[in-house]
Amino acid sequence: MLVGHAETPAHRMHLVFLFAVAIGCFAGAALNYFGAITHLLYVAILTIFGLVVLAMWWHARRYEPAQRIAVIFCAGAVFAILPLNWIFNQGLDGPSLMILVVVAGYAFGALVIRPWQRVLLMACFVIVPSALIGADYLWPDWTPAYASRELQAIDAAVTYYICVALQFALISGFFRRFRSEQRLIQEYAEQLRESSRLDSLTGLLNHGAFYSALDAAISGEQQPRHHCALVLYDLDHFKRINDSRGHLYGDETLRRFARLLEDTARTFGATAGRCGGEEFAVLLRPASSSTVQAMDDALRARCAAQPLAHGVIRVSGGVAFSSADTTIRWMERADEALYTAKTRGRDRTLFDPVAAADPGAIAEPMHELQRRVAAGS
Template identity: 40%
Template structure:
């Protein structure tokens, strides 16, 4: 029994296309169900003599047409076109025909109109004109059919007996219940799909809100948060502030777009090296960058040396990117303000002492 259920589940997933969107899966499932229900109804109506034999033949032919629609949608990527054609066929051909040949208002057609409406609202592509035509048809067609039956009762067939009507309504209810279950499952999958998409967008927005749009490094607020985290720990760490040398002249000589390219290029070097050192890097403002490194001043000096070598190895149009660095090691009484200030003062001395060098805060001496 378990093996049979597994085979049925596998077959169903193949029929509806488990890798498609929720709308596509609902559409394919509804088409497959429409084919099965159409063929079953053709046989059922013929055996029970509920309608004329020609209607059973018409049901079988329409079921084959729907099977072709399923095939085109499932394997040829024609979901939008086939959903529109199927909705048109159901609204203006299949259900009106079912009304006429399956006992009008006394039969189950209104029930199937409701199922069709549930399907259409969840699947039909958001084309205003097409949606308007189909939804208007679903709203107005039953009224037209009711009026036509009232004006000309002889246009619709009648049940041979109350027992036959009860049997037809019972079977139709069961089929409609199956369709409704399928539609609800499709809506549930679509809700989950849209929820997951919303979560993915929220995660992406959260990540983007923490990054500088030009360089891809952490922005000012986020790098400060990481610095606060370093201050709350007990491990040794260093804070480096790097400032590009003569950046204004680069902008003036080559233009601001080129200046942005320089910032992005330098940020790439910082990002790559920071990851190797398990550090955090951010754009502190303008052409200034803040790097947080676990480890002592020797680690910070080695980081600075490798960063300069990396820049030397990949010069730009104006030449090698030169920069000055101020660094300080965290002290236990430090606040964020005092820690940043010591690195900033060291940077100021590096700039005042000729640039293109690293200065440590505790002795304000060139390294």
């Protein structure tokens, strides 16, 4: 009800502050009227100003021109209400400066303005009260005095509580803005961290992020039989595709294969990445030779089922199990198997003969290598 459909903390702060100012004006008018502190003309002016601020609040609540309304309010407070309050409410002896400090805090903290406008605003908050203080010093009798010390104390106390309420509205708004902006910063930082780990063309893990995954896989291995398999894929004849079909088609080929690879890897609980150029990689953990074989068959089936305009994407692959190697050596062994696959006809995936740590895990990759070599000869 109070803030309507305000969506930002800044807008809510404007609305709460304006509403609090309107209530403060009505409370001040009632105090001045029933306490006979000031002239009835000022009571009427204060009431009218409260109604104007209330209208500003209602308009800002519905249409959200909060920034412009804040500027109008600050201008009216500095050039109209402050001088009138000073004149009718006992000058230096009254609470005008207390109210001005609150309005200044709102103006400097809530308004998003240009530097020269901020300097101008600051000058207004210095020049206007300085002129009033100077006039009160030169002509002490130009403002009426309180009828009694009791009325002065009551006026000071009520004004102080009103100012505290306004300050509470401001500070609460500032904290909401701070928390909102902090959440946005954290979200942006998380997005930046995530984007720094991804390849811009394919959306897969980039070279550095994938190497970090390999490091973590090796350092996390405790049982020899729980192998991690590294599969390197290289698109066959990709340079020829780029040269004959153009780089746009080449990029589309990379994106399509990356999507198919990611879908396949997700099915097997694996991690996919792009190591550079037309070379991709998959990390399966834990994995056996049969798991790797099933994933490779699934990937090739997907490629065959979703050809591009100029044919099916064909790739060569090389597989190596970690065997507690270093990351670099692990990658080298997978790359050697990939190179062997390319030299023996491409469009196949071969296993590194020394990839697995136990003979039972080697037997099937070696058998598969022999089968694929025989098929390609």
